[in-house]
Amino acid sequence: QVSAALKEGRVTPTELCQRCLSLIKSTKFLNAYITIAEETALKQAEASEERYKRGQPLGVLDGIPIAVKDNFNTAGIETTCASNMLRGYISPYNATVVQKLLDQGAVLLGKTNLDEFAMGSGSTDGVFGPVRNPWSYSRQYKEKSVPKSHSEDEECNWVITGGSSGGSAAAVSSFTCFAALGSDTGGSTRNPAAHCGVVGLKPTYGLISRHGLIPLVNSMDVPGILTRCVDDAAVVLGSLAGHDPKDSTTIQDNFKPFELPNLTDVSKLSIGIPKEYHAPGLSSEILALWLKAADLFQKAGAKVAEVSLPHSRYSIVCYHVLCTAEVASNMARFDGLEYGHRSDMNESTESMYAATRREGFNDVVRGRILSGNYFLLKQNYEKYFIKAQKVRRLIADDFMKVFRSGVDVLLTPTTLSDAAPYVEFIKEDNRTRSAQDDVLTQAANMAGLPAINVPAALSERGLPVGLQFIGRSFQEQQLLTVAKWFEKQVQFPMIQLEEVKRHDHGVFQDQKSTSFS
Amino acid sequence: QNVSVEVLDHLEQLALVDFRDLEGVERLQKAIQFADQLHEVNTDGVEPMDSVLEDRSLYLREDDVTEGNCTKELLENAREKVEEYFVAPPGNIPLSKLEERETFLQGS
Numbered sequence: 001q002v003s004a005a006l007k008e009g010r011v012t013p014t015e016l017c018q019r020c021l022s023l024i025k026s027t028k029f030l031n032a033y034i035t036i037a038e039e040t041a042l043k044q045a046e047a048s049e050e051r052y053k054r055g056q057p058l059g060v061l062d063g064i065p066i067a068v069k070d071n072f073n074t075a076g077i078e079t080t081c082a083s084n085m086l087r088g089y090i091s092p093y094n095a096t097v098v099q100k101l102l103d104q105g106a107v108l109l110g111k112t113n114l115d116e117f118a119m120g121s122g123s124t125d126g127v128f129g130p131v132r133n134p135w136s137y138s139r140q141y142k143e144k145s146v147p148k149s150h151s152e153d154e155e156c157n158w159v160i161t162g163g164s165s166g167g168s169a170a171a172v173s174s175f176t177c178f179a180a181l182g183s184d185t186g187g188s189t190r191n192p193a194a195h196c197g198v199v200g201l202k203p204t205y206g207l208i209s210r211h212g213l214i215p216l217v218n219s220m221d222v223p224g225i226l227t228r229c230v231d232d233a234a235v236v237l238g239s240l241a242g243h244d245p246k247d248s249t250t251i252q253d254n255f256k257p258f259e260l261p262n263l264t265d266v267s268k269l270s271i272g273i274p275k276e277y278h279a280p281g282l283s284s285e286i287l288a289l290w291l292k293a294a295d296l297f298q299k300a301g302a303k304v305a306e307v308s309l310p311h312s313r314y315s316i317v318c319y320h321v322l323c324t325a326e327v328a329s330n331m332a333r334f335d336g337l338e339y340g341h342r343s344d345m346n347e348s349t350e351s352m353y354a355a356t357r358r359e360g361f362n363d364v365v366r367g368r369i370l371s372g373n374y375f376l377l378k379q380n381y382e383k384y385f386i387k388a389q390k391v392r393r394l395i396a397d398d399f400m401k402v403f404r405s406g407v408d409v410l411l412t413p414t415t416l417s418d419a420a421p422y423v424e425f426i427k428e429d430n431r432t433r434s435a436q437d438d439v440l441t442q443a444a445n446m447a448g449l450p451a452i453n454v455p456a457a458l459s460e461r462g463l464p465v466g467l468q469f470i471g472r473s474f475q476e477q478q479l480l481t482v483a484k485w486f487e488k489q490v491q492f493p494m495i496q497l498e499e500v501k502r503h504d505h506g507v508f509q510d511q512k513s514t515s516f517s
Numbered sequence: 518q519n520v521s522v523e524v525l526d527h528l529e530q531l532a533l534v535d536f537r538d539l540e541g542v543e544r545l546q547k548a549i550q551f552a553d554q555l556h557e558v559n560t561d562g563v564e565p566m567d568s569v570l571e572d573r574s575l576y577l578r579e580d581d582v583t584e585g586n587c588t589k590e591l592l593e594n595a596r597e598k599v600e601e602y603f604v605a606p607p608g609n610i611p612l613s614k615l616e617e618r619e620t621f622l623q624g625s
């Protein structure tokens with residue numbers, strides 16, 4: 001919609017950019033952004049405006065304000081991964097996905113907050129502080145919370161965004177941008193999407209280039225897309241997908257961007273409901289919502305059947321081993337010599353490296369590096385690392401069997417419950433939380449499959465709850481078509497942000513109803 | 518079973534990060550316990566999986582230089598440099614032994 005508005009001249013790219021920048025300032029308390037690239041964004045917006053004036057926009061994304069998670073390299077802009085290790089690091093290049101968006105004319109507003117090095121499921125463990133879920137300030141949430149005293153309320157009750165792409169999810173959810181890039185290794189795009197009531201797409205591994213995305217787990221990382229509706233996600237996907245010679249793990253098949261049809265007949269669709277996803281700890285609310293959704297498909301004529309993915313419960317354990325092992329390897333590049341933080345210790349290279357890493361990494365990162373190194377020790381390699389790789393195959397095979405039996409798309413919950421209040425969330429440590437929260441999203445990364453979170457309903461506490469669709473490899477078109485149909489059926493309510501309304505009614509009205517496609 | 522101090526020390530040297538405190542060590546113990554659940558799964562005859570793209574032949578380009586000459590940009594982010602060199606402290610000096618290192622493990 002906003003793209004049409006830009007084309008028709010109802011709003012100009014610079015106006016749009018300025019409104020978003022001002023909204024970012026008035027929602028600063030969310031802590032969604034680490035760096036705001038105000039000057040360059042305005043320049044990009046001006047360039048876009050010129051193109052629209054000449055009637056030559058680069059495409060649907062021309063002039064659209066976007067945000068990028070701070071673990072993607074952005075030329076000339078600080079890239080920190082929310083870690084002291086990379087504070088002050090100015091990327092010398094753009095990640096491929098960033099370059100692609102800029103080539104389409106998108107306006108890069110800034111870099112969003114995350115858990116340090118994308119390790120976590122709350123966006124609470126970065127050095128710039130936790131991200132607050134915009135829904136904490138919504139009328140829907142406030143109406144349902146038990147009032148203590150009015151001022152105490154907001155300070156103690158705010159809920160987390162989920163993670164690790166929490167900043168990106170919050171940015172999209174609070175209307176400060178129209179789309180944001182996240183990353184997804186164990187659910188890091190879908191988890192915050194569910195908690196913030198936005199669409200979170202994890203593409204098939206190998207579809208979108210990882211060049212420039214600071215790696216966590218090379219065999220599972222993918223760039224993630226966060227938007228306010230499924231159509232928007234399809235548009236962004238269209239501009240990002242495809243082979244990149246700079247990332248040899250991107251497949252060489254030709255990718256054709258697609259528009260999503262408005263599906264009306266679901267009778268040829270086969271939906272699978274994996275019974276193992278009724279995981280321990282799943283809230284009764286979400287269970288009910290999941291069943292209601294299955295019912296919805298069935299009543300509309302689709303074939304809905306229970307399926308089994310027997311190794312599901314080992315997915316998180318397997319992930320834990322493989323992730324820490326790859327992390328141990330990927331974090332080895334941070335030694336202070338070529339970039340990033342460097343300690344003053346100068347006695348020897350080893351002692352300098354050790355001091356630099358001691359100073360630069362937080363507990364979570366160090367913990368994973370040490371665990372990873374443990375699993376990679378000669379005496380443990382076979383027992384843990386190789387074993388985990390074997391279990392990985394079993395998990396991937398589980399999915400293959402189900403898809404081969406005729407199921408098109410799987411329907412599962414995305415999270416075990418709605419967003420927890422920050423004060424509750426931090427009572428458990430990062431590893432425990434991640435192990436709990438990634439349970440439903442993790443297996444898709446293990447098998448490399450595409451998956452998407454679609455906001456489904458509000459919980460009893462007035463917070464968003466989403467449902468997840470998992471599709472076949474490289475069948476994003478089918479996956480998104482089904483997701484779009486579902487989105488239309490549920491009519492998820494718009495967030496009613498009162499704080500923001502007070503500051504700038506005009507901005508709010510315009511952003512509110514807009515998707516950009 | 519607890520992990521021995523020798524292994525903990527070895528890990529600190531390999532990883533070049535420290536456990537910092539008791540919590541760090543306990544974190545590792547819990548991680549190992551968690552990972553032990555893998556042994557419940559029967560993986561006889563199953564091949565390890567490195568990548569989900571194992572059935573595909575990945576793209577390898579020609580070994581030709583197509584870009585570079587960005588010395589200035591690359592040096593910009595380094596703290597210690599001299600002309601076109603990154604400067605490192607002297608190498609070939611092993612990390613101090615446990616007794617001499619400033620590490621939490623010393624007390625154990």
